[in-house]
Amino acid sequence: MDRRYWDEELETAPWPEVEAWQAGHVVHFLDGLRSRSAFHKDRVDSAARPAGTPRSLELLADLPFTTKDELRRSQDEQVAGEPFGRHQAVPLSEIVQVVSSSGTTGDPLYYALTAADLELWRQVIAAVFYTAGIRAGDVVAHLVGLPGVAGGLPYADGFRTLGATLAWLGGFPTERILRSFPRLQVSAVLSTASFGTYLTDHCEEVIGEPAASLGVAKFLGGGEPGFGQREIRDKVRAGWGLDHVREVMGLADVLSAVWGECDDESGMHFCAQRGVAVELIDPTTGQQLSWREGASGEVVYTTFAREATPMLRYRSSDHVVVTGVECRCGRTSPKIRCIGRTDDMLIYKGMNVFPTAIRDVALSAVGDAVQPYVRIWKERADQVRFDDAIPVDIEASAELAAERYPALASRIEAELRSRLQVRAVVSVVAPGTLPQNAYKTPLVHVRSNAEGNAK
Numbered sequence: 001m002d003r004r005y006w007d008e009e010l011e012t013a014p015w016p017e018v019e020a021w022q023a024g025h026v027v028h029f030l031d032g033l034r035s036r037s038a039f040h041k042d043r044v045d046s047a048a049r050p051a052g053t054p055r056s057l058e059l060l061a062d063l064p065f066t067t068k069d070e071l072r073r074s075q076d077e078q079v080a081g082e083p084f085g086r087h088q089a090v091p092l093s094e095i096v097q098v099v100s101s102s103g104t105t106g107d108p109l110y111y112a113l114t115a116a117d118l119e120l121w122r123q124v125i126a127a128v129f130y131t132a133g134i135r136a137g138d139v140v141a142h143l144v145g146l147p148g149v150a151g152g153l154p155y156a157d158g159f160r161t162l163g164a165t166l167a168w169l170g171g172f173p174t175e176r177i178l179r180s181f182p183r184l185q186v187s188a189v190l191s192t193a194s195f196g197t198y199l200t201d202h203c204e205e206v207i208g209e210p211a212a213s214l215g216v217a218k219f220l221g222g223g224e225p226g227f228g229q230r231e232i233r234d235k236v237r238a239g240w241g242l243d244h245v246r247e248v249m250g251l252a253d254v255l256s257a258v259w260g261e262c263d264d265e266s267g268m269h270f271c272a273q274r275g276v277a278v279e280l281i282d283p284t285t286g287q288q289l290s291w292r293e294g295a296s297g298e299v300v301y302t303t304f305a306r307e308a309t310p311m312l313r314y315r316s317s318d319h320v321v322v323t324g325v326e327c328r329c330g331r332t333s334p335k336i337r338c339i340g341r342t343d344d345m346l347i348y349k350g351m352n353v354f355p356t357a358i359r360d361v362a363l364s365a366v367g368d369a370v371q372p373y374v375r376i377w378k379e380r381a382d383q384v385r386f387d388d389a390i391p392v393d394i395e396a397s398a399e400l401a402a403e404r405y406p407a408l409a410s411r412i413e414a415e416l417r418s419r420l421q422v423r424a425v426v427s428v429v430a431p432g433t434l435p436q437n438a439y440k441t442p443l444v445h446v447r448s449n450a451e452g453n454a455k
């Protein structure tokens with residue numbers, strides 16, 4: 001019989017008990033880190049030791065954060081035998097796999113897995129996909145084309161671990177991918193949100209048949225915010241003629257899938273209880289925040305079971321909003337939506353604004369009149385501040401007459417002003433104008449560079 005949870009004990013235990021159990025592991029992790037890595041030793045030694053026997057993740061509160069820049073510098077030292085950086089905590093002879101960050105926000109960083117790390121990743125990623133409704137009977141089209149990134153081989157392992165049939169079609173031409181769906185009786189698709197939206201729009205043009213005729217029943221998106229947006233989700237749902245659209249999220253630096261959306265479809269549950277402690281912090285003060293519905297902040301991870309490249313309070317740059325702390329599905333972990341990344345954040349007259357928020361407001365303001373393709377212009381790659389109106393292009397839907405574009409643009413500008421307090425100059429452009437990318441489509445483009453060269 002189909003079981004309800006992948007890891008029932010940890011997925012359904014009261015959250016404070018899960019944190020208490022994790023806290024015990026974190027204490028051992030901290031003791032071990034001292035001897036395993038010079039990078040971590042200095043940092044742990046310089047912090048005050050938590051007193052008594054900590055029973056919650058408050059014990060992490062006084063320890064230093066780790067940032068991507070620090071990892072980059074650590075990796076740039078290129079010490080012999082430590083290609084992954086000074087934070088590499090095992091000899092090369094114990095490492096069995098390299099995982100790369102996607103490099104969408106700078107040069108890629110490389111992470112390592114031991115055999116034990118690999119087994120933990122398989123179990124957690126399987127739990128994420130199980131939570132997102134993938135089952136042993138599914139034939140899953142895995143559309144990430146790069147095996148070496150977080151969403152590549154690790155996701156393939158996750159699907160096989162839970163017993164689904166892996167159909168790794170990522171990397172083939174779009175036409176071959178789409179024609180393989182009916183041939184292989186593909187029931188579920190995993191892709192980035194950008195590519196999922198792209199396939200939805202272009203299926204009929206590429207193979208002469210609508211996506212809804214291909215028999216796909218489940219659609220999973222990850223790798224970037226997108227499927228959290230109702231309009232994008234509705235588009236995928238309508239295009240493929242299915243009900244099941246879910247989001248998953250993770251990161252190479254920590255574990256490539258740690259959040260998965262259950263059948264309540266109201267946010268992604270944390271699914272990595274077995275190996276990762278998760279904190280929500282105020283990104284400005286660094287203070288821990290409690291997991292309560294409506295709270296928002298940056299997610300910080302401690303990989304207390306990771307051997308090869310362990311992370312202590314890693315600042316993910318992912319800003320999330322908590323959509324729930326209890327759920328009809330019976331899982332007890334917090335549920336979130338990702339609202340953007342620090343790297344993408346723009347500052348308009350001193351206020352932070354995420355490009356995804358601009359897209360979300362535009363889409364929800366005018367619904368079907370536009371497509372979810374949005375481009376925000378910067379003058380220079382390093383521009384973060386905007387003191388003048390932010391230039392935004394958005395694609396019209398095919399049904400909209402061109403003479404209605406200017407009125408629609410004014411309406412979107414008014415919504416952005418009233419809902420985000422942001423002034424924008426919106427241009428509604430003809431369908432097919434904006435670049436679409438097969439992997440991840442950046443929302444922000446630099447005007448002085450060639451088109452499509454983001455950030």
Ligand SMILES: [Zn+2]
Nearest residue numbers: 262264327329
């Ligand atoms: Zn749930």
